[in-house]
Structures are given as structure tokens and as C-alpha cells.
Amino acid sequence: MCICKLAHLDQKSSTGEKQAEVEETLKRIQAHKGVIGTVVINAEGIPIRTTLDNSTSVQYAGLLHQLTMKARSIVRDIDPQNDLTFLRIRSKKHEIMVAPDKDYLLIVIQNPCE
Amino acid sequence: MEILYVYTRKRSEFGRPCSFSDRPAKVSVDIAPNPAMASGFVLRNPVDSAVQHTSDMSEHEVNTERVEVESRGVNHIEGGWPKDINPQEVEQTIRFRKKVEKDENYVNTIMHLGALMEHCVKQNNAINIYEEYFGEEEMAEVEDEPPSAKTVNVIRDPNVTKRTATHLSWHPDTCKKLAVAYSSLEFQQNAKDMSFDSYIWDLENPNKPELVLKPSSPLVCLEYNPKDSYVLVGGCYNGQLAYWDTRKGGLPVEVSAVEVSHRDPVYGAVWLQSKTGTECFSASTDGQVLWWDIRKLSEPTETLVLDITRRGLREKALGAITLEFEPTMPTKFMVGTEQGIVIACNRKAKTPSEKITSTYSGHHGPVYALSRNPFYPKVFLTVGDWTARIWSEETKESSIMWTKYHLSYLTDGCWSTVRPAVFFTTRSDGTLDVWDFLFKQKDPSLSLKVCDEPLASLRLQDNGCVVGCGSKLGTITLLEISSGLCTLQRNEKTLATAMFERETKREKILEARHREMRLKERARSEGQGTEVEERPVESPQEVFDRARRDFFEVIEAELQRRARAGTHRPGRGSASASELKHHAGEEAAAEGEEGQVPRDEEEDAKVSALQLRVPSPLLPAGVAAPRVGRGQAELGGSLPAGGEQRVPDPTPAPSAGAVAETGPVARTETFVLVTDGPLPS
Numbered sequence: 001m002c003i004c005k006l007a008h009l010d011q012k013s014s015t016g017e018k019q020a021e022v023e024e025t026l027k028r029i030q031a032h033k034g035v036i037g038t039v040v041i042n043a044e045g046i047p048i049r050t051t052l053d054n055s056t057s058v059q060y061a062g063l064l065h066q067l068t069m070k071a072r073s074i075v076r077d078i079d080p081q082n083d084l085t086f087l088r089i090r091s092k093k094h095e096i097m098v099a100p101d102k103d104y105l106l107i108v109i110q111n112p113c114e
Numbered sequence: 115m116e117i118l119y120v121y122t123r124k125r126s127e128f129g130r131p132c133s134f135s136d137r138p139a140k141v142s143v144d145i146a147p148n149p150a151m152a153s154g155f156v157l158r159n160p161v162d163s164a165v166q167h168t169s170d171m172s173e174h175e176v177n178t179e180r181v182e183v184e185s186r187g188v189n190h191i192e193g194g195w196p197k198d199i200n201p202q203e204v205e206q207t208i209r210f211r212k213k214v215e216k217d218e219n220y221v222n223t224i225m226h227l228g229a230l231m232e233h234c235v236k237q238n239n240a241i242n243i244y245e246e247y248f249g250e251e252e253m254a255e256v257e258d259e260p261p262s263a264k265t266v267n268v269i270r271d272p273n274v275t276k277r278t279a280t281h282l283s284w285h286p287d288t289c290k291k292l293a294v295a296y297s298s299l300e301f302q303q304n305a306k307d308m309s310f311d312s313y314i315w316d317l318e319n320p321n322k323p324e325l326v327l328k329p330s331s332p333l334v335c336l337e338y339n340p341k342d343s344y345v346l347v348g349g350c351y352n353g354q355l356a357y358w359d360t361r362k363g364g365l366p367v368e369v370s371a372v373e374v375s376h377r378d379p380v381y382g383a384v385w386l387q388s389k390t391g392t393e394c395f396s397a398s399t400d401g402q403v404l405w406w407d408i409r410k411l412s413e414p415t416e417t418l419v420l421d422i423t424r425r426g427l428r429e430k431a432l433g434a435i436t437l438e439f440e441p442t443m444p445t446k447f448m449v450g451t452e453q454g455i456v457i458a459c460n461r462k463a464k465t466p467s468e469k470i471t472s473t474y475s476g477h478h479g480p481v482y483a484l485s486r487n488p489f490y491p492k493v494f495l496t497v498g499d500w501t502a503r504i505w506s507e508e509t510k511e512s513s514i515m516w517t518k519y520h521l522s523y524l525t526d527g528c529w530s531t532v533r534p535a536v537f538f539t540t541r542s543d544g545t546l547d548v549w550d551f552l553f554k555q556k557d558p559s560l561s562l563k564v565c566d567e568p569l570a571s572l573r574l575q576d577n578g579c580v581v582g583c584g585s586k587l588g589t590i591t592l593l594e595i596s597s598g599l600c601t602l603q604r605n606e607k608t609l610a611t612a613m614f615e616r617e618t619k620r621e622k623i624l625e626a627r628h629r630e631m632r633l634k635e636r637a638r639s640e641g642q643g644t645e646v647e648e649r650p651v652e653s654p655q656e657v658f659d660r661a662r663r664d665f666f667e668v669i670e671a672e673l674q675r676r677a678r679a680g681t682h683r684p685g686r687g688s689a690s691a692s693e694l695k696h697h698a699g700e701e702a703a704a705e706g707e708e709g710q711v712p713r714d715e716e717e718d719a720k721v722s723a724l725q726l727r728v729p730s731p732l733l734p735a736g737v738a739a740p741r742v743g744r745g746q747a748e749l750g751g752s753l754p755a756g757g758e759q760r761v762p763d764p765t766p767a768p769s770a771g772a773v774a775e776t777g778p779v780a781r782t783e784t785f786v787l788v789t790d791g792p793l794p795s
Contacts, residue, residue, distance in 0.1 A: 032239065
């Protein structure tokens, strides 16, 4: 019994550790030079973690989700074996980087120049 | 080997084997030509017949119906939350978020994505991929792509009865909005259902005007206030002035009182530079220029009657068609008139007669456009009749440069705001011309047929690249000019300065020379009082009698000369040369040569008809004057010489010369009449 409990404890702490790691990763990304904001959104377009205000996050969420879907479908239409790994949109003011996944989207807005 | 399929066929079904054999040729049919039918044909020689093997193509045009598009926005409000969670409730959303964050899938995904993302973020920070490496070097001469322009947008008058777009005005800040005045300038030809409205268009939506301005009479001109972009002033067809505030809708905020307004359509209304930003002035063909303060449109603050004799008489006033005002020179302004004269005025003069400082005449018809060069305020452009002319303020006698005479009227023009020697003109055959005077003066650098109907107005945006032209049917075409014509070249300013100065100097020299000759002529005609019959003041009848007398005397001389023509020819040249020199004064040495030159030309040409018409301050006028003077002097004296001076070497063809003078003025117009056969003397 004790062993089981210990094992259970280990598992729990590992998720806890992992969560801490996630926090740390996101914080590190945010701390890089020029990064304006970070948003993590899920498949429904709900911002899970964001450093921007709610309305902006919602806007980014809705718009970029659709764009990522479109971009992915373009890549796959051209070559069905291919898949979208990263999306970068460079605009006059800053660069929007989107790392897509099946369930989540990680969006970072950075100002690339000094 | 296995047999897959067996195919059988009877030998008899194959068909008989072919056995070919030769046979001599045999004529089967012989149809002899029937000569009787030849009469129905015409022999063609040579015969040119072309054969081409291509597929038949036909050309079709398809034009879709104009689609009206409207922009609509979609608002993405928060969504995606599961049904049980109310997005407004902060607690619930936080709880949901925390739940998601605990999900293992989430954690793994984010780790993976985070690594990817960090790589890119660092990449961005490491190097700027759009860095300008060779920014310091001068861009290599963008090799002259031929100048071109492309239509950006076309805005049509939504009404059924189309009216002319008489004036355009860009919104002062954004240049995305265009105010257009529509009216019909045909005299008394307004259709009953013609609408009076003018519109403000937003370029994003060319289908529907952003604001409809409803004056009581169609607007002929319309201007945005450069200081306050919500206020516009418009001059009406009935002479009133109205002003609008776009925040307050389409009806004018105030209209000037009819009694004190103009009596003719207000052709020009321009905002003035003032502290309050509410002053403007207007001009019309009734000969008045009125200043207004828009806060009080019940009466004008100041008036000026465009009478160039400076007596302020309304009857003698010239009708104004266009106004020009440069904010950098707030006291001076210029008016272009219907009579082809440009009047420069000073607002701050003490007396009304001094308000008119100078006049410039040179156009044959109304001056439709007048604008100062934004780089050289002393140089201004006028557009009227069939030419566009460039003037310098200092030279009042004539323009310093001009374009050739076109086949159609020029209706509007303006300088480019970016390049000092480039200007635009529109023509009544629907063409827009872009002139680069540094590069080519004979022809426009770019000539574009914008539409089939005449173009009535032209306005350049402040950036110098986009120009709007309004046509007679109310269509406004926006064109973007290629960058070659709207970017300042390297030495352009210095070259343009040099060109304008050179031309101004040339005109000044010509003016000075002309003035000199006039003075000399005057001096000589005073000095020749004994030789010439005294004509202090002649009545028209006396002038006519004198002309008649001169005419017949010349004919006589010619007849006599012709009788002596054969024997006199060799010696004539020198005889008349000496006579010329004898009669002229010391300064006429040059003029005598000039007098000889046309004579020599006449001899060389051996024309039987010569028609001389000498209009302007160029040398031949100067020559004609002393020649005339001398001729008159000689009339009393040696006739043959006088006759020879003017009449060309006679060929057997009949010719007779006569000179009719318009009086002892330096600027004479000399006509030579030609008749067939000898005249009764």
C-alpha cells in the first residue's frame, strides 16, 4: 500500500513539475527581447494562457485560428504528406508567430527589430 | 507456355487476296470549256490569293453587370466556451482554464511548441533578415520606364441626367475623400429633372456617395477648408456662396444673401489664410471679387471690381473665371478672366485702384486655370484656349514658355506638387496630358485618353501621385501616375531654376528691345515732322483717305516699275540698298539690314503673292514700323524705291502690292493685298 501511495505521489509531483516547466517555458519566451505578448489557445479558440488583455487575446484567437486552419489545408493540398509546422506573419509593426498543434495553438507576437 | 486465348476465324472470311494489275489511262469524262460563258467573268491579272490554315476564331466580349459591393464586418466575440460555462463569470472561466492547464496533453504540447517557438524567437533576435545592406549607396538610376498612369478608380454620377463635374477638392488630411461639385455649365440648357446635389465620395466606396450636399442651386465650385476638414465652401450657379459642415449633414449651414452675392455663377471660391480660418473669397464672371467671412454670410467683407482701367466701373469689368491664392503670399492673389487676361492683385492696397497691380495678357480665350508653381512662386501656369502658358511675374508682356497649339481646348491644369517642372493639363477631347518641361517642351511626356467626353476639371492629391479628373458626364477618373513622374530627380530643382531664369531673361531682353524700338520709332516720327505730312490727330476719315491715296500711289509705282523692270533689274538691288541707307538714320543701319533681309527673301522666293501680318513684339514689327515710316517719307519723294521696298520681284504673274497701315504706331499690322491683273491707276 505504501509503495502504491509513494508511486502515486511521484506521478503527481511529476505533473506538478511539468506544469512548473510549462510555466517556466512560457515565462522564458515572454522574457525574450522584443516579445510583446504570448497567447495559448485551445481548439475552440479559448485563450488558456495569455499575457495580453482579454479582448485582444480573443481577437487573436479567433483570427489566427482560422488562418492556421487555412494554411494547414494549403500545405496539405499541395502535398498530402506534408504538414504545417510553423506560421510566421511579418507585418510593418511586428511579427506574429504561430506554432500549431492538433489541439492547441501557441501564438507569440514579437517586434523583431531593435 | 499456356494458351491464354484461342482466336479462330475461317479463311474464307478473311477476304480475297488483292491482285493489282495495270490498266492504261482512260478518259471518263471530258467537259470542254464553253467560251460563251467567258463573258460572265473578268480576267484578273495578277491574281493574288492567300491561303492560310488556321482555325476560325471569333471574338466575343462579355461584360458582367456592375456588382454593388458593400463592406460588412464580422465581430468575433468570445465564444467556444463549453455550454456549462458562462464566459462572463470570471470564476468559472478561471476554473476552466486551470483544468485545461492540468491536462497532460496540454503540458506535452506546450513543451514541444515552446521549444519550437523559442528557436524562432531567438532567430528573430539574432539577425534582422530585412536588413538594408546597401542602403548608403545611391539607387542606380531607375532606368526610364516610359511614363505611364493607371486608373485606380472610376466614380460615376449616380443620377440619370448627368452633369459636369466642374470642381474637385481633396480632403485635406486623409486624401481618401473627394468632394465634387456637379453642375451644368451649358447656358440655359438645364434639364428639368437635373438634380442640384453635389457629393462627397469616400474612395473605398465608389458606388455610393458618403455625403450628399444639397444646395439651392447647383454648385460650380467646392473647396475643403484646409484648416478644418469638416467645413466646405461652395459657389453656386446662381451666384450665392454656401458653406457646409459635414458633421451637420447635407444642407448648407448658411447661404449668402442673394442681393449681395454675385450676379453670375461663382466660378472660383478659395479659402484664405486667416487666424480664424473662416475667411474665403470668391470670384465670378460678373466682374467682382468678394471676400467673405463664413460666420456672417449676409454681406461680403470686401469687394473688388475687376476693371483694369482701375476706375472701378462695373461696366468695364472683366469676368473672372478662376482664382488663385497661395497661402505663403497672403496679400497677393491672381484672377484669370474670360477675356484672356490674368490680373494680379494686392489685397492690402490702400485704394481700390491700386488693388490691381498688373495684368498679363496672352490668351485668346478665357483663362480656365491658374496656378503658381509650388517651388517657384514667381512662376505661374495659365491654361486657356488651346495652349498652356508659363509666366513669370516680372515679365508682363508675354509668357516665358508655352506649349504648342493643340487641336482641342485646354480646360484645366495644375502643377505637380512634387516636381518643379511637371504639370498636368486636361483637354476637351478627354485627354489628360502630363508635361515635363525640363525633359521635353514640344509634346507632353504622357498623354492619356481618359474618356470620350470632354474633361472639365483636374485636381492633384498632395502626394503628387494620384490625380482626379472630372468629365462632362460627371465621371471622375482617378489615375495613379508612374513614379518616374512623381519623384524628384536628383538635379531637378537646380535645372528647373536655371530654365525658368533663362526664359525669364530671354523675355526681358525681348521686352527691352521692343521698348527701345518703340521709343526710337516715336522719336523718329516726331523728328520727321517736316517730311511727313503733319498728322497730329487724324479722324478716321482722314486715315482712310490717306490709306487710299497711299494704296493707289503704290500701284502706280509698281506699274511704272514693271515697265522698267527688265532694264532695271541688275542695278535695282544696289540702288535700293543705297536708298535704304540714305533714308534711314544712324541706328537704322541694323534695321536697314533687316529691311533688306526680307526683301532679299522676297526676291529669292519670287512669290507672286505675299501676305505679311506682323503682330507682336518681335523684330519684324520693328522692321515694319521704320519701313512704313520710310515709305511714307518717300511717297512724297522717290516712288519707285518705295514701291520696290514692299513689292516682290514680279514674275509674269500679276501682282500688286499695297500697304494699309493702321496708323503711326510701332506695333503695326501690315497687310499686303494681292489682286489679279493691273489695277486702274
